[in-house]
Amino acid sequence: MSNEAKAFLKKEKRFNLLVHITQIFMIVLILALWEILSRYGIISKFIFSSPSLILETIKSLFLEGTLFNHIFTTLFETIIAFVLGILLGLIIAVILYSFKFIARVFEPFLTLINSLPKVALGPILIIWIGANTKSIIAMALLINLIVSIISIYTGFLNTDYNKIKLLKSFGADKIQILKKLIIPSSYQTIISSLKLNISMTLIGVIMGEFLVSKAGLGYLIMYGTQVFNLNLVMSGIFLLLIFSYILYKIINLIEKRLIKN
Amino acid sequence: MKNNILQIKNLSKSYYTKNGEIKAIENISLEINEGDFIAVVGSSGCGKSTLLSIIAALEEKSAGEIIFNKKDFVIGYMLQDDALFDWLTIKDNALLGLEIKHLKNSKNIEYVDQLLKTYDLDNFKLKYPKELSGGMKQRVSLIRTLAIQPDILLLDEPFSALDYQTRLAVSEDVYKIIKKENKTVIMVTHDLAEAISLADKVVVLSKRPSKIKTIYNMKFPNNLTPILKRQTKEFNMYYEQIWKDLDVVV
Numbered sequence A: 001m002s003n004e005a006k007a008f009l010k011k012e013k014r015f016n017l018l019v020h021i022t023q024i025f026m027i028v029l030i031l032a033l034w035e036i037l038s039r040y041g042i043i044s045k046f047i048f049s050s051p052s053l054i055l056e057t058i059k060s061l062f063l064e065g066t067l068f069n070h071i072f073t074t075l076f077e078t079i080i081a082f083v084l085g086i087l088l089g090l091i092i093a094v095i096l097y098s099f100k101f102i103a104r105v106f107e108p109f110l111t112l113i114n115s116l117p118k119v120a121l122g123p124i125l126i127i128w129i130g131a132n133t134k135s136i137i138a139m140a141l142l143i144n145l146i147v148s149i150i151s152i153y154t155g156f157l158n159t160d161y162n163k164i165k166l167l168k169s170f171g172a173d174k175i176q177i178l179k180k181l182i183i184p185s186s187y188q189t190i191i192s193s194l195k196l197n198i199s200m201t202l203i204g205v206i207m208g209e210f211l212v213s214k215a216g217l218g219y220l221i222m223y224g225t226q227v228f229n230l231n232l233v234m235s236g237i238f239l240l241l242i243f244s245y246i247l248y249k250i251i252n253l254i255e256k257r258l259i260k261n
Numbered sequence B: 001m002k003n004n005i006l007q008i009k010n011l012s013k014s015y016y017t018k019n020g021e022i023k024a025i026e027n028i029s030l031e032i033n034e035g036d037f038i039a040v041v042g043s044s045g046c047g048k049s050t051l052l053s054i055i056a057a058l059e060e061k062s063a064g065e066i067i068f069n070k071k072d073f074v075i076g077y078m079l080q081d082d083a084l085f086d087w088l089t090i091k092d093n094a095l096l097g098l099e100i101k102h103l104k105n106s107k108n109i110e111y112v113d114q115l116l117k118t119y120d121l122d123n124f125k126l127k128y129p130k131e132l133s134g135g136m137k138q139r140v141s142l143i144r145t146l147a148i149q150p151d152i153l154l155l156d157e158p159f160s161a162l163d164y165q166t167r168l169a170v171s172e173d174v175y176k177i178i179k180k181e182n183k184t185v186i187m188v189t190h191d192l193a194e195a196i197s198l199a200d201k202v203v204v205l206s207k208r209p210s211k212i213k214t215i216y217n218m219k220f221p222n223n224l225t226p227i228l229k230r231q232t233k234e235f236n237m238y239y240e241q242i243w244k245d246l247d248v249v250v
């Protein structure tokens, strides 16, 4: 490696290090400030809580034995809604792609539903499905499914026409074209729709838990608000932050792994 | 006397669009014999690709007849774009046609292996298309077409995606491969020099609706490769004649 290249790498490394240090410093500063301000009564503990109170609340949730119940409830709902969203999205996109008539009929309705804020349907879901986990999953599906369908279907439509012609010249039938070309060539689109899907699913699940639930991170936040226990609210938000960050990282990892092959 | 394998009789084709009817081809008749290398030239948009698409049954004809000399006549269509699948290895790409036709048996796989070896792609079998040069990709695309052992090869501007230097080299390669495998070819191009140097017969189409204007039988001193043909006086003569015939408005 030349000296210039070494110098460049060194500079790059130092820059990255500086960014990381600044980030950590910022977090520590904010947490410390928050802690001190609330400890000395400059801001109200009751309304703003504090880092130490949050940790204490989480600890007591853990000791009560409900902490993991809340986390797993939300995790369970998220996974079910996520997997259903992707599978149904893929199947519906294939149907739309295969039958031009159906696609033409449903396109405007898809756009219509897509533009509707799905939360508005929450109350109806509760009445129709009941105040239970099914409603929460339905809520999440409402939010993630349309987005999945549209992004996967658009990916299908962007398939290179020349390649379709090539397969047809070999006498390929519709199913072969789908299996050998349309789906594999939309692989990238499908994978990146996973990422979009996970954030949509989380919005839906938390929304659903706000509306109906007896457990889960969304429930924790909602319940905390109702009994005006801001420690609980803040703890719920903090746990949700970590929860969604980990999920996002996992999806990212899966994406990298799948795209490499 | 050469064996006649394909007959096109009074072929016509119209496209119907919202803006009306487009008559692409009108009353084209052509006989293709085994081992022929036929080039079809004509101005842009005159209906050359349409002609190939109809022969390959990708497009329906409006009138006329296409008669093959046998029932299970196999057509190999090589498109302008190499249309290789990025997510398949070179070998899997080469096997694609066989796979679609459910003919991927050990005998055919061996044939493809041998083609890849003969045409210097042996070391690239397990690589992906993006790791190959333009010329190599075009060779893979040809092998993919040859793999199904077609009775006729239809080439639609097979070299137009390549730059001039590569284009000369690749057309030389493809020519050798085709002659060696003893294939019958219909090639569409709007590069006159390419048509004259590669083909035995050049069919000139008129502007839309295209009819056959003239058919030229190329006669060159024996056994010249395309690049060498380009340096002969016959080449210049044909070039001048066909150029006039094409009636290009500059």
Ligand SMILES: Nc1ncnc2c1ncn2[C@@H]1O[C@H](COP(=O)(O)OP(=O)(O)OP(=O)(O)O)[C@@H](O)[C@H]1O
Residues within 6 Å of the ligand: B015, B016, B017, B022, B024, B042, B043, B044, B045, B046, B047, B048, B049, B050, B051, B190, B208
């Ligand atoms: N599917 C289609 N629908 C309607 N019109 C079409 C269709 N395909 C081709 N055409 C029209 O038919 C005519 C002939 O098209 P074709 O692609 O066969 O020309 P070409 O000679 O191959 O042109 P180029 O040199 O540009 O490749 C063109 O005017 C084109 O616009």
Ligand SMILES: [Mg+2]
Residues within 6 Å of the ligand: B048, B049, B050, B156
């Ligand atoms: Mg064309």
